[in-house]
Amino acid sequence: MDFDLSEDQRLLKDSVDRLVADQYQFEQRKKYMREPAGYSAAMWDQITEMGLLGLPFEETLGGFGGGPVETAIVMDAFGRGLVLEPYFATVVLGGGLLRRAASASVLGALAPKVASGKLKLAFGHVERHSRYNLADVSTTARKDSGNYVLDGAKSVVIHGDTADKIFITARLSGERRARNGVGLFLIDPATAGVTRRGYPTQDGQRAAEITLTNARVSAGDLISDNALPIIEHVIDEAIAALCAEAVGAMQSMQDLTLEYLKTRKQFGRAIGSFQVLQHRSVDMLVAVEQARSMALFAAVMAGEENPIERRKAISAAKVQIGRSARHVGQEAIQLHGGIGMTNEYAVGHYFKRVTMIDQLYGDADTHLSYLAAQGGLFGKVA
Amino acid sequence: MDLNFTPEEIAFRDEARHFFRTAIPQSIRDKVAEGEGLTRDDMINAQRILNAKGWCTVNWPVEWGGKDWTSVQVYLYQDEMQQANCPTPIAFNVSMVGPVIAQFGSQEIKQRFLPATANADIFWCQGFSEPGSGSDLASLRTKAEKKGDKYIVNGQKIWTTLAQYADWIFCLVRTDPTAKAQEGISFLLIDMKTPGITVRPIITIDGGREVNEVFFDNVEVPAENLVGQENKGWDYAKFLLGNERTGIARVGASKAKIARIKELAALEFAGERPLIESSRFQEKLAAVEVELKALEMTQLRVVSDERKLAKGRQNPASSILKLKGSVIQQQLTELLMEVVGPYVMPYQRDFEGNNEPIIGPDYASEAAPMYFNYRKVSIYGGSNEIQRNIIAKAILGL
Numbered sequence: 050m051d052f053d054l055s056e057d058q059r060l061l062k063d064s065v066d067r068l069v070a071d072q073y074q075f076e077q078r079k080k081y082m083r084e085p086a087g088y089s090a091a092m093w094d095q096i097t098e099m100g101l102l103g104l105p106f107e108e109t110l111g112g113f114g115g116g117p118v119e120t121a122i123v124m125d126a127f128g129r130g131l132v133l134e135p136y137f138a139t140v141v142l143g144g145g146l147l148r149r150a151a152s153a154s155v156l157g158a159l160a161p162k163v164a165s166g167k168l169k170l171a172f173g174h175v176e177r178h179s180r181y182n183l184a185d186v187s188t189t190a191r192k193d194s195g196n197y198v199l200d201g202a203k204s205v206v207i208h209g210d211t212a213d214k215i216f217i218t219a220r221l222s223g224e225r226r227a228r229n230g231v232g233l234f235l236i237d238p239a240t241a242g243v244t245r246r247g248y249p250t251q252d253g254q255r256a257a258e259i260t261l262t263n264a265r266v267s268a269g270d271l272i273s274d275n276a277l278p279i280i281e282h283v284i285d286e287a288i289a290a291l292c293a294e295a296v297g298a299m300q301s302m303q304d305l306t307l308e309y310l311k312t313r314k315q316f317g318r319a320i321g322s323f324q325v326l327q328h329r330s331v332d333m334l335v336a337v338e339q340a341r342s343m344a345l346f347a348a349v350m351a352g353e354e355n356p357i358e359r360r361k362a363i364s365a366a367k368v369q370i371g372r373s374a375r376h377v378g379q380e381a382i383q384l385h386g387g388i389g390m391t392n393e394y395a396v397g398h399y400f401k402r403v404t405m406i407d408q409l410y411g412d413a414d415t416h417l418s419y420l421a422a423q424g425g426l427f428g429k430v431a
Numbered sequence: 432m433d434l435n436f437t438p439e440e441i442a443f444r445d446e447a448r449h450f451f452r453t454a455i456p457q458s459i460r461d462k463v464a465e466g467e468g469l470t471r472d473d474m475i476n477a478q479r480i481l482n483a484k485g486w487c488t489v490n491w492p493v494e495w496g497g498k499d500w501t502s503v504q505v506y507l508y509q510d511e512m513q514q515a516n517c518p519t520p521i522a523f524n525v526s527m528v529g530p531v532i533a534q535f536g537s538q539e540i541k542q543r544f545l546p547a548t549a550n551a552d553i554f555w556c557q558g559f560s561e562p563g564s565g566s567d568l569a570s571l572r573t574k575a576e577k578k579g580d581k582y583i584v585n586g587q588k589i590w591t592t593l594a595q596y597a598d599w600i601f602c603l604v605r606t607d608p609t610a611k612a613q614e615g616i617s618f619l620l621i622d623m624k625t626p627g628i629t630v631r632p633i634i635t636i637d638g639g640r641e642v643n644e645v646f647f648d649n650v651e652v653p654a655e656n657l658v659g660q661e662n663k664g665w666d667y668a669k670f671l672l673g674n675e676r677t678g679i680a681r682v683g684a685s686k687a688k689i690a691r692i693k694e695l696a697a698l699e700f701a702g703e704r705p706l707i708e709s710s711r712f713q714e715k716l717a718a719v720e721v722e723l724k725a726l727e728m729t730q731l732r733v734v735s736d737e738r739k740l741a742k743g744r745q746n747p748a749s750s751i752l753k754l755k756g757s758v759i760q761q762q763l764t765e766l767l768m769e770v771v772g773p774y775v776m777p778y779q780r781d782f783e784g785n786n787e788p789i790i791g792p793d794y795a796s797e798a799a800p801m802y803f804n805y806r807k808v809s810i811y812g813g814s815n816e817i818q819r820n821i822i823a824k825a826i827l828g829l
Contacts, residue, residue, distance in 0.1 A: 050440065050503055051433045052735040058432070118432050307827055327823035328816065334827065335751045342728035342748075343721075349434045368721045417721070421713035426720045429690045430448065430514055 052345070054122070061119060064099060065126040073130030075395040081133050086211045087255040088133035093166060096134055103164030105144040110157065111164035117286055117351035121293035121344065128297025131395075131402055133254060135169055135208035141290045142207070143170025145283035146216050150233055150273040159214075159235075171212035173203030173259050174280065181411040182226060183280055188261060190219035190232050195268055199234065199242075199261040209257030210247025212238065217261065221274055233276035236266050252402040281356065285363045288410050289347035292370045295406045296344045298399045299337045299374055302381035305396050306330065309385055326384060333380050340373035361423050364416035371413030374403035434731070436503070444507045451515035454480050463516040464691060465794060466801035468639060471554065471596040477518045478525075478551040487520050488529060488549045490674070495533050495545045502737040506730070513683025523555035523593075524548045528601045530674055531618065531667050535659035544620070558588040558602035558621075558645060559668065566817050568603075569612040569665060573647060575604035575619055577654065577661075582606075582619060584627075584650040590811075594630045594643040597623050607662050618664035620656040627651070635807075637800035638780040672813065679812070680756035682727045688763040689720060695794055696770045706770060719762050726755050750822045754815055757808040764802040775799040 054062060072092065081089035096102065104119055106112025113119075120141060127136060144163055147156055147170075162168035179185035188201025199219050209215060216235050223230035238245055242264030245257040273279060307330060310321030320326055347366035353359035378400035382389040389396050407413060420426070436444065452460075459473050469477075481487035482496075489508060491497035500508070512519065520526075529548050532541055547553045564571040573586025584604060594600065600621050607615030621628070627650040632640045659667055693716075696707035706712055733749045768775050774791030775798045789796055809815045823829045 050436050050731065050735060052732055054432060307829075310829060321829040324820070324823075327827070327829045328819040330827055330829060331754075331819040331822045334822065335754060338729055338748050338751055339722070339725040339755065342725045342732060345432075345732075346434075346724065346728050349432065365721045365724055368718070369725050417714050417717055418710070420721070421710060421717035425689070425693075425713070425717045426724050427686050427689045428693065 054118075058119060058122060061115075062122045062126070065101070065123050068095070068099065069126045069130035069132070073132060075398075078131060078133065082253055087249065087253075088135065092132075093134050096136060097166030100164075101136065102140055102144075102166055103160075104140055105148050106156075106160040106164055110160035112160065117289050117348045120286070120290045121348040124290045124293040125297040125300075125344075128294035128299075128402070129301045131253070131298065131398055135171070135211065135255075137287070137290060137294075138172065138208035138212065139163060139168075139170045141287050142172040142283065143212075143216065145286050146170075146172060146233065146272070146279070149283055150276060150279045151235075152272075155235075155272065168214060169208070169212045170214055170216065171206050171209040171257075172216045173206040173209060174216070174218045175204045175206075176202060177204055181415045183284060184228050184231070184277055185226050186218050186220050186231050187225050188217070188219040190221050190234065190271075192221075193265070197232075197234065197266050197268065197271060199236075199264040199266060201261050203259040203261075205250075206245075206257045206259050207250075208255055209238075209245055209259055210255050214238070215259065216272070217259070218276065218280070219261075228277050229275060231275065231277045231280070232271055233273040233280070234266055234270045235272050236264070236270055240264050240266060250405060252405045253398065254405075278356065281360070284410050285359055286351045288363050288367050289344070289351035291406050291409060292340075292344040292347045292366050295370045295374050295403050296337070296341050298403050298406075299340055299377045302377055302396055302399045302403075303330075303333055303337050305399075306333065306381045306384050309388075329380055329384060333377050336373040336376045340370050340377075343369035357423065361420055361426060364411070364420040365426055367411055367416040368413045368420065371407040371416075374407060375413075378403050436507075440503055440507065443504055444511060447508055447511040448515070450484065450486070451512050451517040454484070455515070455517045459518060460516040463518055464687065466797040466804075468641075469518055474518060474521055474596075475551040475554070478520045481520055482550050488525055490526070491529055491545075491549075492533050495529075495541065496549050502734045506734045510683040510686075513681060514687045516687055521551060521554065523557050523597075523601075524551060524553070526674060527557060527671050528555050528620075531601070531671050532658060534670060535618075535663075535667050539655070540620075540658060553598045554593075554596050556591050556594045556597035556600045556623075556645075558591060558600045560590045561587060562589050566814060568668070569616070571603055571605060571616065573602065573604050574608065575606050575617060575652070577606070580654045582652045582654060582657070584619070584621065584647045584652055586647050588645040588647075589642075590633075591630075591643045591645045592641055594623070594645050595632065595640065599623060600645065601658075603664050603668055606664075610662065613665040615662055616664040616668070617661050618658040618667045619652060620658060621647075621650065621652050625650050625652065635804060637803040638778065639800065639804060641804075680726055680730050680752035681760055682723065682730055682756065685723050685756070685759050685763055688760075688767065689716070689723070692716065692763065692766055692770055695767070698792075699770055699772060712769075716766060719759060719766065722755065722762075723759050726752070726759060729755070750818065750826060753812065754818050754822075757815060760808050761805050764798075764805040768798045768802045771795045771798040 081092060100113060101123055103112030104115040107114050147159055176187055191198045214235055215238055216233060219232050221230050221232040242262045245259045247255060247257045250256050310326055311319055313320050343366040347363055350359055350362035381396050382400055385396055388394050455477055459477055462469055478487055488496045489498040489500060493499050532544055559568060561571045561573060575582040575584045600623055602619045602621055603616050604619050605615050606617040627648040629646040631644045633642045634640055697705050699706045701709045729748050730752060774795035777790040779789055779796045
């Protein structure tokens with residue numbers, strides 16, 4: 050058992066930490082957000098040059114063969130910077146789907162493009178009524194003279210407005226919530242019949258609503274004809290990545306709050322000298338550390354091939370992250386007082402990001418229900 | 432980063448698992464599982480079994496029977512012991528006075544006390560708290576005046592756990608009333624049979640007798656029973672209190688309670704279905720399991736870190752172990768009581784010693800007393816509010 054980072058992981062951490070510290074100060078981020086894409090083109094180039102976009106791919110594909118722990122290292126730093134660039138959509142979701150679902154030839158053709166920053170990806174899966182049920186796909190794919198015709202709509206597709214290609218799920222067969230028959234396509238958003246409406250999200254990122262009306266795609270765009278188990282694994286990896294991002298954001302809220310308590314003076318003394326605020330800060334610390342522990346657990350378990358064990362662990366982590374983040378976020382605002390309410394100050398932006406993370410791929414209660422129905426984490430020792 | 436144990440660690444875990452589940456009598460482990468009080472003989476028997484294997488004083492220096500184990504081995508040892516419902520070695524002996532004597536005592540005092548302390552030939556109790564000195568321990572007033580080759584001790588200790596079983600008590604006493612609070616305190620070992628000592632029980636809200644008041648009225652203590660130097664007792668007490676870092680979370684014990692709660696919830700009914708199938712109940716339990724898993728991971732982080740940190744330095748995460756561990760232990764006693772239902776009501780401690788059959792299922796009678804009793808967990812050893820004060824200062828720098 051060893052929680053230490055390897056030498057390579059340490060180097061990776063140092064470089065992403067430095068990137069965020071040097072280039073992602075709160076004022077810099079505001080500028081990036083005002084660019085047309087909603088993020089910084091120059092920053093995207095820099096992330097590319099650092100090789101981060103190739104993280105999940107083998108070296109022969111232009112990557113460096115990283116796993117969930119390396120992803121967590123990057124996402125933790127990005128959480129501290131509230132990074133806007135479509136790393137999660139392109140590399141964690143898109144890269145994960147490519148790696149797990151695509152044929153060797155498709156992977157061989159596309160992974161190097163992703164790694165070199167030329168191909169941004171997004172994943173359109175969730176629909177208006179599916180909420181957190183990954184099997185709930187109503188969008189249809191009808192075979193028609195060697196092509197597929199897609200009809201339906203995809204909701205809140207993260208960075209779907211700027212992606213060069215979009216993974217879309219559509220039902221090839223089966224009832225609406227059937228586990229079998231979910232097809233995974235990789236389509237060009239310029240395809241006739243595909244529309245996308247981009248918009249900002251609450252946390253300053255971007256997403257799109259995507260509609261598919263008689264959208265005709267080629268048979269070669271079908272990546273998998275029974276994609277649900279793959280999607281579940283990729284979403285589990287994505288949740289582990291979001292857990293790490295949330296921990297980074299929570300750490301920043303804790304740091305900002307602590308700094309504020311030490312400098313803000315009222316009644317002639319630093320407010321951090323008041324015991325009631327000290328105790329609440331300690332409870333924030335406990336919540337952050339418990340979340341950090343579960344984010345590590347998620348990173349280690351994201352690679353687990355037994356889907357039940359993996360899902361239970363990921364669910365447990367998402368519960369802890371959701372609950373810790375809500376506590377830490379609310380307390381960070383409260384302990385700051387009025388300044389915490391202002392859009393000009395950083396803490397509220399972290400609060401908004403972790404609040405959105407809870408709503409992604411299952412909130413704390415959804416995952417608690419799943420974990421509970423599976424019998425929980427602990428049982429009798431055999 | 433690798434959360435898997437090495438083959439050697441797994442072999443060690445399996446050895447520990449087998450040992451705790453076969454060498455310690457089932458009757459004792461059943462009592463621990465149900466939260467029944469152990470007799471003095473139970474505690475001594477269990478400790479001697481551990482000591483015979485050399486697994487009692489693993490935290491002591493090797494020359495006095497300690498083990499040069501890795502922090503992972505210590506973790507696995509504690510986890511398996513707790514999960515097997517094996518009694519922890521008498522804490523006053525093994526976690527408290529033993530390490531202090533081994534660290535600060537003279538060679539004579541080590542020879543005289545350490546082997547007997549390890550084997551529970553001496554049953555120790557702890558004389559720290561006083562009626563006016565709880566969280567503010569350094570304000571203690573029990574005084575020891577040097578007269579020739581003796582100390583004359585006068586005063587009162589309180590919350591003295593298992594003083595009724597104890598052969599000896601280790602006390603913090605004031606030897607210099609003129610010095611600053613922390614600087615006039617000494618660490619003194621006192622034979623409980625010495626004339627002038629009176630032990631009075633305090634019955635707690637669960638109806639049990641765990642704690643006592645101990646009165647000292649002109650008690651004569653040989654000066655050779657002083658540990659280390661006079662007026663340095665506060666340093667030794669701080670060493671004692673800072674010693675226990677990871678076992679304090681009691682993750683293994685909480686795992687055992689969860690397993691027990693699941694067993695019992697399958698026997699009780701909520702409507703037509705077993706309680707364990709109620710989604711409301713499942714979710715309440717799962718919520719605690721998530722917290723416990725997080726705590727276990729936090730503990731493993733601390734354990735992993737201990738190998739690298741200089742001795743005496745602590746990972747900041749270690750300070751949350753008691754805070755979170757205590758609350759989880761308490762939540763599980765609540766859940767256990769909820770599982771049992773109406774049969775938590777009969778109060779059956781007055782029945783001890785007679786042969787009437789117990790009322791209700793045999794697992795029911797201790798559920799409510801354990802719930803009441805476990806309120807202590809967030810109070811003893813520095814209340815959770817004191818823990819927060821410590822963390823705020825030492826870790827957050829507030």
